[in-house]
Structure formats: structure tokens, C-alpha cells
Amino acid sequence: MTIKAYAKINLALDVLYKRPDGYHEVAMIMQAISLNDTVALTSQPATINLSVNIPSLAADTSNLAYRAAALLKEYTQTEQGVHIYLEKRIPLAAGLAGGSADAAAVLKGLNQLWELNLSLDELSKLAARLGSDVPFCLYNGTMLATGRGEVLEPLPPMPHCYVVLAKPAIEVPTAWVYGQFRASEVCVRPDITAMREALVSSSLAGVARHLANALESVTIPAHPEILKIKEDMLAYGAMAALMSGSGPTVFGLSECLEQAEQIAGQLRSQGVPEVFIAETVSKVE
Numbered sequence: 001m002t003i004k005a006y007a008k009i010n011l012a013l014d015v016l017y018k019r020p021d022g023y024h025e026v027a028m029i030m031q032a033i034s035l036n037d038t039v040a041l042t043s044q045p046a047t048i049n050l051s052v053n054i055p056s057l058a059a060d061t062s063n064l065a066y067r068a069a070a071l072l073k074e075y076t077q078t079e080q081g082v083h084i085y086l087e088k089r090i091p092l093a094a095g096l097a098g099g100s101a102d103a104a105a106v107l108k109g110l111n112q113l114w115e116l117n118l119s120l121d122e123l124s125k126l127a128a129r130l131g132s133d134v135p136f137c138l139y140n141g142t143m144l145a146t147g148r149g150e151v152l153e154p155l156p157p158m159p160h161c162y163v164v165l166a167k168p169a170i171e172v173p174t175a176w177v178y179g180q181f182r183a184s185e186v187c188v189r190p191d192i193t194a195m196r197e198a199l200v201s202s203s204l205a206g207v208a209r210h211l212a213n214a215l216e217s218v219t220i221p222a223h224p225e226i227l228k229i230k231e232d233m234l235a236y237g238a239m240a241a242l243m244s245g246s247g248p249t250v251f252g253l254s255e256c257l258e259q260a261e262q263i264a265g266q267l268r269s270q271g272v273p274e275v276f277i278a279e280t281v282s283k284v285e
């Protein structure tokens with residue numbers, strides 16, 4: 001069984017306050033995009049093994065794909081095992097939830113392969129134990145995420161568009177970004193209500209107008225090359241551009257594939273090491 005694990009972007013990301021459990025209360029509008037890893041699951045007796053197509057990602061018990069399988073096995077007390085082959089295309093530690101997408105794909109896939117019959121709601125509770133973004137990756141499409149990211153409400157699909165992704169050669173740990181966050185440093189406070197209204201009225205221009213991410217106030221001052229990529233995307237014709245999640249990937253929106261290709265080509269010629277063109281994905285079962 002082979003499953004696609006889709007990356008996400010955050011159209012709007014507001015950080016409300018730090019909670020007693022150390023996490024931050026957030027309000028985010030999240031969108032699945034077509035850039036994906038593939039997760040191949042092969043049933044085997046008893047044990048869980050993992051292999052990965054890139055040497056930079058450990059294929060051991062720390063991998064979120066492995067942890068998802070181990071959690072499901074422990075929760076259901078099944079005797080069954082699995083070999084997981086992960087083909088990574090989503091860049092690592094990029095703000096695109098690549099690891100979370102893999103974990104969600106393993107939970108969904110093994111629920112079928114091991115014939116466990118867990119509901120999506122039950123899988124979602126397990127997903128939240130693996131990471132705040134994993135429940136969204138189970139559902140994908142377009143969602144409002146609150147709590148620490150695990151409380152989800154489906155929203156109308158984002159109008160179709162192309163999404164140019166550009167990742168500078170830096171890694172930004174999510175925990176560090178939240179740890180440095182100070183509400184007083186946020187210049188443009190994300191307007192979650194306005195973004196929701198743009199989706200309800202199916203207005204891509206409205207979505208573009210209201211893109212905002214409170215975490216830019218941490219990651220951009222530490223890595224000004226992110227701002228340069230945003231400015232370049234706009235100069236090359238993107239409707240709007242924003243850092244995704246905790247960064248450092250920047251995404252730019254375009255209605256037209258030729259223009260997205262042009263923007264991507266320009267960024268590559270400027271020396272941005274990882275540039276992809278994706279498109280919005282509506283809910284996939």
C-alpha cells in the first residue's frame with residue numbers, strides 16, 4: 001500500500017499566549033498542498049522496520065513515521081508488524097510539516113492494512129500525541145486549527161492556485177521559534193476572521209490580502225534572507241508571499257502556472273537552493 005503524505009502551508013498563523021503546559025495557544029488557517037512524500041507500507045509479522053531514501057534523515061525509532069507505527073501497535077496491542085519505506089520530497093525542518101504528514105499517513109495506512117477499524121476521531125487523538133500538526137495532516141484540505149494546533153474545524157476549500165515554495169539553506173527548530181516569540185514584536189497581527197471570510201466567499205484575492213504569520217517576527221530578524229526571498233517573490237509577480245509555519249520556507253501564490261514557473265526560475269537563478277512548484281489540494285480521504 002502506498003500513500004501520499006501532503007505538505008501544508010499556514011495561510012494565517014496567530015499565537016495567542018503561552019500555556020501552563022509549555023505549548024502556545026494558536027489560531028491557524030492551514031492548507032494542504034500537492035508537494036508530498038510517499039509512504040509505502042508492507043505487512044510483515046510482529047516487527048516494525050523503516051527505510052528512507054535520504055541519508056540525512058534517521059531511519060530509526062526517532063523518526064515520526066516509526067513512532068506513529070509503534071504508537072498504533074501499542075495502542076491496539078496488535079501482533080502485526082510493518083515495513084515502512086519513506087520517500088522524502090518535502091524538505092526537512094522547513095515549516096511544511098513533512099514529518100507530521102508522514103506520521104499521519106502511517107496512522108491512516110496502518111488502520112487499513114492492519115484492519116483496526118479505528119475512527120478518524122480516535123486516530124486524531126493518537127496523532128496529537130505525536131505532534132501538534134499531525135491531526136491536521138490526517139484530515140488535510142483547508143482547516144482552522146486552534147488549541148496547540150490539534151483542535152480542527154473544516155473550512156471551505158481555498159480557491160485553486162499554484163504555490164511556489166522557496167527554502168533557504170537554513171534549519172529553524174520549531175521549539176526555538178516558539179521559545180523566542182514575544183507578542184509585542186508582531187508587526188501585522190493575523191486576522192483569522194478576515195481569512196475565514198475570504199475562504200467563505202471563495203476569494204483568492206482576499207486570501208492573498210490576508211496572508212499573515214506571527215512567527216515571522218521571530219524567524220525573519222534571525223534570518224533576513226527570508227525577507228529577501230519574500231520581496232523577490234513579490235517583485236517576480238507573486239500575488240502575495242509569506243513564511244510558512246516556523247519557517248524558513250517562503251511560499252508565494254500565483255493563479256497561473258507559467259507565472260509560477262517564471263517566479264521559481266528567477267529564485268533558482270538568485271541561488272535559492274530548494275525551489276518547488278505545488279498547487280493547493282482539497283480534502284483527500
Ligand SMILES: C[C@@](CO)(OP(=O)(O)O)[C@H](O)COP(=O)(O)OP(=O)(O)OC[C@H]1O[C@@H](n2ccc(N)nc2=O)[C@H](O)[C@@H]1O
Nearest residue numbers: 022023024095096097131132133148174175178245246247
Ligand atoms: C509552527 C507550526 C505551524 O503549523 O508548524 P511547523 O513550522 O513546525 O511546520 C506548528 O505549530 C508546529 O507544530 P509541530 O511541528 O507539530 O510541533 P510539536 O512537535 O507539537 O512541538 C514542537 C515544539 O514547538 C513548541 N510548540 C509547538 C506547538 C505549539 N502550539 N506551541 C508550542 O510552543 C513546543 O516547544 C514544542 O515542544
Ligand SMILES: Nc1ncnc2c1ncn2[C@@H]1O[C@H](COP(=O)(O)OP(=O)(O)O)[C@@H](O)[C@H]1O
Nearest residue numbers: 063064065092093094095096097098099100102
Ligand atoms: N519522517 C520525518 N520527516 C521529516 N522530519 C522528521 C521525520 N521524523 C522525524 N523528523 C524530525 O523532525 C524535525 C522537523 O521535521 P519536519 O516535520 O520536516 O519540519 P517542520 O516541523 O518544520 O514542518 C526534523 O528536524 C527531523 O529531525
